[in-house]
Amino acid sequence: MRRLVGAVALMTMILGTAACGRDDIAGQVKETDTVTVTETAAPTARQETPNTRADELCKARGRTEGDQACVLTGGTIDHDVAFDGQRVVKLVNVTVTGSAKIIASGPVTVVGSTVGGTLSIRSENTVTVRATTVRGSLEISSARTATLTRATVRGTLDCDAVDRATGGGNAIAGQTTGVCADIA
Structure with a gap:
């Protein structure tokens, strides 16, 4: 849950910063929009046989x-x-x-x-x-x-x-x- 809240806050900040410099996307992002964050696992160390x-x-x-x-x-x-x-x-x-x-x-x-x-x-x-x-x-x-x-x-x-x-x-x-x- 913390990751989702953090990801939403990060995306809101990024989109907000981008919107400040570009009028053409202003108003396109709403507070109710959902942001999907995909996590990838860190690569595991190669197992020695x-x-x-x-x-x-x-x-x-x-x-x-x-x-x-x-x-x-x-x-x-x-x-x-x-x-x-x-x-x-x-x-x-x-x-x-x-x-x-x-x-x-x-x-x-x-x-x-x-x-x-x-x-x-x-x-x-x-x-x-x-x-x-x-x-x-x-x-x-x-x-x-x-x-x-x-x-x-x-x-x-x-x-x-x-x-x-x-x-x-x-x-x-x-x-x-x-x-x-x-x-x-």
């Missing part, structure tokens, strides 16, 4: 090997992150406070890193996880080869549709499924 977060990190800090590769070395990624659409993804000495999802058509390498949640990797090529701690589960799917060496996984280790798994020195707290059961 795990995928846009990864894209921005790759552009800002990732050494790229062509347009479809992202190599991140060192640093912390707050929240969840999802690398989707890269051909090659390498995370070296990176800490992710949330979960990390990597979908790549080429090789994926995670070395000396820590993931606070689940690490999910889908690659049509090779997956290498070495000297990395995963506080959730480690899920590897659709890879030709998975190599796990000195990995610590506090949840389950699941290898689904992985052709071959190699490695050793791993500490898996939860259940191990698929071909990765041989290297736990």
Whole structure:
């Protein structure tokens, strides 16, 4: 109600000022005329998704090997992150406070890193996880080869549709499924 009264007062002042300088519209506006005020919402801040977060990190800090590769070395990624659409993804000495999802058509390498949640990797090529701690589960799917060496996984280790798994020195707290059961 206050906005309507304020808008009416403002329009009356504007029209009154305009009418003072122009005789041709004098008398056309009556006190009973209704003024309609349309409010528009302020634009909301762009919501950052795990995928846009990864894209921005790759552009800002990732050494790229062509347009479809992202190599991140060192640093912390707050929240969840999802690398989707890269051909090659390498995370070296990176800490992710949330979960990390990597979908790549080429090789994926995670070395000396820590993931606070689940690490999910889908690659049509090779997956290498070495000297990395995963506080959730480690899920590897659709890879030709998975190599796990000195990995610590506090949840389950699941290898689904992985052709071959190699490695050793791993500490898996939860259940191990698929071909990765041989290297736990």
